[in-house]
Amino acid sequence: MNITEEELEIFSRQLILKDFKEEKFNELQKKEISIIGLGGIGCPLAQYLISAGIKKLNIFDGDTIQKTNLNRQTLYSIHDIGKKKSTIAKKKLLGTNPNAVINSYNHKIVKDNLHLLKNSSIIIDASDNWETMRLINKYTTKKNLPLLSISVVGFDIQMILFENTTHNHLCLECIFPNHNEPELARCDTVGIMGTAAGLAGIISAQKAINFLLKFNEKNNILTLVDVKLLSISHIKTKKNIDCKLQ
Template sequence: MNLSDQEYIRYSRQVMLEQVGEQGQITLKNSHIIVVGLGGLGCPALQYLAAAGIGELTLIDDDVVDLSNLQRQVLYRSNHIGKAKVEAAEQQLYGLNSQVKINAINKKVEQVNLVKLLEKAGLLLDCTDNANSRYFINQACQQAGVTLVSAAAIGGNGQLAVFNFNQHKSPCYRCLYPDLEQQDTALNCQNTGVFGPVLGVMGSLQAIEAIKLLVQPGQVTANKLMLFDAWQLKFNAIKLSHNSLCPSCATLTG
């Protein structure tokens, strides 16, 4: 499948890049990415993925747009309040790039046969904000052998990790956070707050890693936890290792 003349014009600045080129753009055109969670992380990630020419995007979220979302969920507008996020996002993304195929699933991710969906996807972006969903997504990606790009943000801090489940004994999200349920109600955006641009940074980084996974997989920072401090404008990286006691990994191998 080649690029049309219109696609050459649309993606010309990207095709110029040595790391992408024409073949890389064709790869993006033929790619399918699942994005779970259409909040502060999912909004910027989706806009950059659609703009970059990802051929197919599957959106999963059961929430509706609320007035309090507009401070940081930059895909939505005031007239979207009360509308399902997947419907508003689909409308906005088609407006940005009508060549992208969008599948909108207005359900909680736990209600979706995610392993089945992953059979037709190259990778998944976890843009959710609760432990149960993150663990569910993590285990589905492990089972399907599909790379997971996970991010989170709270206050002025963000984090990003890529879990490459094609690698033997890859660390997983639960290796990193084995007891997240206990912390889930302690700190969240509703009771702690979040600096909106931090979500923009982390969601954009998810899009960067996703595109790199497709066109330059050797350049992806897998098996590391990237930490971002907006107030100090600093990044730090922590190496991640497989946890032999991880309950998610034990379920997979057991």
């Protein structure tokens, strides 16, 4: 895949990186990424992936933009209130990289449309409800598709990348078995710091790039970030031998 003159100019500062030459850039452009949820995490996540050179992006969100979104959902403005998130997000992202192919879906992921994820090099779950998280986890485990799961509440970020290989089972159900949605803290009840969501989006974008380009990425490790304390910790995880999805 040849880099166009326009792309050379847009991505020039990235292409001079020691570990990110034209070969890596071409490799990244061939990848297809699906993002579930275009909220506080999904917005900066999509922005930085497009800005890094991802050329094919699938974005899913059935919600409309509200004023309460604006403290952290960086693709939207006051003029976008009431409009579909995925429609506005696609428009803004193409403004950064007009050569990208962005498939926007104005609905959430449900059982009947999971097939839209089948060609993904990696699926990134930035949704905010347990039902969707479990559905995507079950699908990616069954299809052996890499899944990056990330969430933010308050000042805290939680993130893990599941490789979902046939010989190494570990999934969301292994770590959080029998979890019920009412037990999950939500930003509309607990609150959320906009900078936490922004940092989560940036970190997850880099983690996805690291995985796709094999930048010595350590997967199947739960990463916890507290933005108030500026602390980060990593927890080793292992499969649950009683997991019903293995």
